[in-house]
Amino acid sequence: xxxxxxxxxxxxxxxxxxxxxxxxxxxxxxxxxxxxxxxxxxxxxxxxxxxxxxxxxxxxxxxxxxxxxxxxxxxxxxxxxxxxxxxxxxxxxxxxxxxxxxxxxxxxxxxxxxxxxxxxxxxxxxxxxxxxxxxxxxxxxxxxxxxxxxxxxxxxxxxxxxxxxxxxxxxxxxxxxxxxxxxxxxxxxxxxxxxxxxxxxxxxxxxx
Amino acid sequence: xxxxxxxxxxxxxxxxxxxxxxxxxxxxxxxxxxxxxxxxxxxxxxxxxxxxxxxxxxxxxxxxxxxxxxxxxxxxxxxxxxxxxxxxxxxxxxxxxxxxxxxxxxxxxxxxxxxxxxxxxxxxxxxxxxxxxxxxxxxxxxxxxxxxxxxxxxxxxxxxxxxxxxxxxxxxxxxxxxxxxxxxxxxxxxxxxxxxxxxxxxxxxxxx
Amino acid sequence: xxxxxxxxxxxxxxxxxxxxxxxxxxxxxxxxxxxxxxxxxxxxxxxxxxxxxxxxxxxxxxxxxxxxxxxxxxxxxxxxxxxxxxxxxxxxxxxxxxxxxxxxxxxxxxxxxxxxxxxxxxxxxxxxxxxxxxxxxxxxxxxxxxxxxxxxxxxxxxxxxxxxxxxxxxxxxxxxxxxxxxxxxxxxxxxxxxxxxxxxxxxxxxxx
Numbered sequence: 001x002x003x004x005x006x007x008x009x010x011x012x013x014x015x016x017x018x019x020x021x022x023x024x025x026x027x028x029x030x031x032x033x034x035x036x037x038x039x040x041x042x043x044x045x046x047x048x049x050x051x052x053x054x055x056x057x058x059x060x061x062x063x064x065x066x067x068x069x070x071x072x073x074x075x076x077x078x079x080x081x082x083x084x085x086x087x088x089x090x091x092x093x094x095x096x097x098x099x100x101x102x103x104x105x106x107x108x109x110x111x112x113x114x115x116x117x118x119x120x121x122x123x124x125x126x127x128x129x130x131x132x133x134x135x136x137x138x139x140x141x142x143x144x145x146x147x148x149x150x151x152x153x154x155x156x157x158x159x160x161x162x163x164x165x166x167x168x169x170x171x172x173x174x175x176x177x178x179x180x181x182x183x184x185x186x187x188x189x190x191x192x193x194x195x196x197x198x199x200x201x202x203x204x205x206x207x208x
Numbered sequence: 209x210x211x212x213x214x215x216x217x218x219x220x221x222x223x224x225x226x227x228x229x230x231x232x233x234x235x236x237x238x239x240x241x242x243x244x245x246x247x248x249x250x251x252x253x254x255x256x257x258x259x260x261x262x263x264x265x266x267x268x269x270x271x272x273x274x275x276x277x278x279x280x281x282x283x284x285x286x287x288x289x290x291x292x293x294x295x296x297x298x299x300x301x302x303x304x305x306x307x308x309x310x311x312x313x314x315x316x317x318x319x320x321x322x323x324x325x326x327x328x329x330x331x332x333x334x335x336x337x338x339x340x341x342x343x344x345x346x347x348x349x350x351x352x353x354x355x356x357x358x359x360x361x362x363x364x365x366x367x368x369x370x371x372x373x374x375x376x377x378x379x380x381x382x383x384x385x386x387x388x389x390x391x392x393x394x395x396x397x398x399x400x401x402x403x404x405x406x407x408x409x410x411x412x413x414x415x416x
Numbered sequence: 417x418x419x420x421x422x423x424x425x426x427x428x429x430x431x432x433x434x435x436x437x438x439x440x441x442x443x444x445x446x447x448x449x450x451x452x453x454x455x456x457x458x459x460x461x462x463x464x465x466x467x468x469x470x471x472x473x474x475x476x477x478x479x480x481x482x483x484x485x486x487x488x489x490x491x492x493x494x495x496x497x498x499x500x501x502x503x504x505x506x507x508x509x510x511x512x513x514x515x516x517x518x519x520x521x522x523x524x525x526x527x528x529x530x531x532x533x534x535x536x537x538x539x540x541x542x543x544x545x546x547x548x549x550x551x552x553x554x555x556x557x558x559x560x561x562x563x564x565x566x567x568x569x570x571x572x573x574x575x576x577x578x579x580x581x582x583x584x585x586x587x588x589x590x591x592x593x594x595x596x597x598x599x600x601x602x603x604x605x606x607x608x609x610x611x612x613x614x615x616x617x618x619x620x621x622x623x624x
Contacts (some may be wrong), residue, residue, distance in 0.1 A: 022405040027352035029361075031405035033333075034350070044257065049460065051469050053259050057323040070405070077406045115473045125449075133550055134341055135350070142450070142551070144443035197438040197447035197486070198493045230613040235560035237569075239613035241541075242558070252465065261467050265531045278613070285614045342549055343558070 002101065003171055005064055005177075006043075006055075009097030013127045014039035014069030016091040021136050022073055023083045031073060034131060035066040039094070046102050046119055050109050088188055091128055091140065096181035099124035099152040099172045103159040113160040121158030121168030125149055144196060147187035155180035210309065210378055213385075214251070214263075215273055217305030221335045222247035223276030224299040228278030228343050230281055230292045239281060242339060242413030243274040247302070253329055254310050258317050296396055299336055299348065304389035306362040307332035308381045311367040321368040333357055350405060355395035363388035418517065418586055421593075423481055423515030424473075429543045430485030433505040437550050438489055439499045447489060450547060451482040452552070455510070455619035458543030462518050462535055466525050504604055507544055507556065512597035515540035516589045517566040520577040529576040536572030541565055560612060563603035573595035 017038030040056040047054040056062035077083065103120030111119065125141050125148070129196035132139040141148045155176050162172055186192065225246030229239035248264040264270035267269040285291065311328030317329065333356070340347040350354045351409050362383050370380055394400065433454030438445035456472040463470040472478035493499065519536030521601055527535065541557050541564070548555040557564045561582050602608065 018405060021350070024350070025349045025352060026405050027402045028405050029355075029357050029402055030350040030352065033357055048464055049470055049473060051259060051467060054257055057257060057319065057327065058590060060320065060322050061323070063326070073405060074403075074407050076561070094442055111473065112476065114476050114479070119473065127552065132234055134337065134347055136344070136346060136552070138552060139550055142437070142440070142442045142446040144446065147445075149445050193488075194443045194445055197434060197442050197444050197489060199490050220517065226613060229558070232558070233560060234613050235610045236557045236613050237563075237565050238558040238560065241565055256464055259467060262465055265465060265527065266528050268528065271530070271534070281613060282611075282615050341554055342545065344552070344554060388610050 001171055002104070002173070003059075003061070004103040005097055005125035005170060005173060006101050007061060009094050009101065010039035010043070010056075010062060011065035011069055012039075012097065013042070013088045013094030013131075014066040014085050015072060016094060016128070017066075017131050018029060018069045019077065019083045019087040019090065020131060020137065022077050023087070026135075028074055032066060032070045035062075035073075038127045039066050039069065040127070041130040042098055042102070042125070043200055045126040045130075046105065046123035049119060049122070050106065050111075052103065052109070083190065088140075089185065090183050092184040092188075094127065095124050095148070095152055096177040096179075098127065098160045099155040099180055100148065100177045103156045104163070104173065107160065107163050113164055116158040116163075117153070117160045117163045120147065120159065121152050124152040124156070125165040145193060147184065147192050147194065150194065151180045151183035151187070154183065180182060210312070210381070211267075213305055213378060213381060214309050215268040215269060217302050217309065218247035218251070218264075218270060219273035219277055220247075220298045220305065221302030221339075222249070222274040223280060224302060225274075225324045225339050226277045226281035226293050227285065227291045227295040228339060228345065229297070229299065230285050232343055234343075236278065236282055240274060240278045242343060243277045244271075245342065246335045246339040247274050247277065248335070249338040250310070250327055250333070253317050253334040253338075254313065254331035257327060257330070258319075259312065262318070267328040270343065276294065290312070290409070296348075297393065300389050300392040300396075302335065303332050303356070303360055303392060304363065304385040306335065307363040307388055308367045311364045312371070312381065315371050316366065319370055324371075324388075325361070325368045326362040328367065329357065329360050353399055353401055354403065355392065358402065359388045359391035359395070418589070419477070419522070421513055421586060421589060422517050423477060425517065426455035426459070426472075426478060427481035427508050428455075428506045428513065429458070429510030429547075431483040431488060431549050432503050432510060432544070432566070434486045434489035434492065434507065435499045435503040436547060436553065438493050439503070440551055442551075444486065444490055448482060448486045449560040450551060451485045451489075452479075453550065454543045454547040455482050455485065457546040458514055458518070458541070459471075461542040462521065462539035463539070464534060466522065466527075468525070484564055489544075504556075505601065506560065507603075508597050508600040509541065510573065511564070511568055511600060512539050512593040515571040515596055516575045519572045520579070520584075520589065523579050527581055532579075533569070533572040533576045534576065536575065537565065537568050540568040540572070561607055561609055563600065563608050563610065566610065567596045567599035567603070570599065583624045622623075 310331030518539030
């Protein structure tokens, strides 16, 4: 069951990667590569930090979700102008599943709860960050109009807290992931946001 | 001999990095760093995934090709406006050599043929991807006008297939690399390409 | 004391990340993430290459400097239009401390002086490179108007040279770091630079 949840996360992130590839006019192989990088990237970063050979390279099942994601987008993607919303929804689902599974894997590998929370957040935001960086889009984690890392931080912290209290199992993982998903989607819909990097007293005209 | 082929791949990728540095107006130290990142980057990613200390950090010979590449570009580069074609040719040569050597190294490290093929592709496209990402160019692997990852996938798959059948040796490695190089260059010349990420029935006006 | 110097480097790089986040209009969580990536990123790359679990994930102290950096920028940052100079100064301080500590850690891990110098440079420029790449800014190491990697290379080389001669200790580390910092700042002020990637005889109109 944990494997299944992880593969599902890879699939969701994979779809978001294939949708961005579609939006950018990449070809179907570029779509497969971006789906793979998005889906597997966060887990690779996580496993590399844990000094383990990445699961995706040990277990060939991990290659199926990106292929399915690419085909799904090829055959049933909406028109190019309407790709942004589904991209964000699939990305939110990947984020939710990875922040919980990443935290659990880090705890199982012997990390302290604090570092495990951070690694959970890293594996959750890592895939999407790699996707956006290689496709030359400003990463979603830096978009000040909604919450992206905050739900992942809450989810990873909650997961680590439950683990410390001895509460474990995939049902809890799924429950926490659902909370993260709902928070992320609500923040998109209602434009929840946090303050800017500089206090309001200092903001002069915006520079980029 | 395998070491020599690997160093040759580092050199070819290094020249592509130095040429991109020239095109972007970087200085000679930036050229050296980009040549090094391009030449050694794919191998570092490969070795990090294999949980090994990167060869380039163990064997000082690996620093010579990027230095030679930087000097070559400094002294004999064509005018800045004519850098794109040589960049692509040298990049193709690096791609060809790295997809075969990366696959072999992964197989030697005990990976299954499927994962080894993927790691071969990763080390082949990794250096060029890092080069393009840090120099803020849309990565070649996502250019829909020709084939980039496809020849590398074919080469890595072929190499893994030969290895499974017990056929080994640097002559075969060189032969497969030559096929990859020729395929890549022909795809550039004749604009061979694969379908877009979204099926043709859905493509409305292009967005970026 | 070495830990304190390392944490100070994380703080300086963290401030540079938070300042770039401010300049780009990111929110305070994006500021924290960019401060963390910049401060800890170079060390993570260093430790991953050394095949060790990154220090920052073992030692929770490493999370304090990015938090302090984010708060400092939030409360006392100058107006957005005047962020570039402090960004470069804090970045220079991080660069100086990391090129010395990275070299020492690589030597302590058993690398040869040459590879240790390279890893010192990698960990010094890595954090800033990650910062600039994810925030979509041309990396400082490629700016041809001043010297960025050169002071780090000199510092790392000097540190390795002292180590080979048996001269060790944090006083020396701090002395070398000071030299690197001064060199970097002087190169900014007086626009010291090295030749372009292509010899002057070949430079036609500039392309990007």
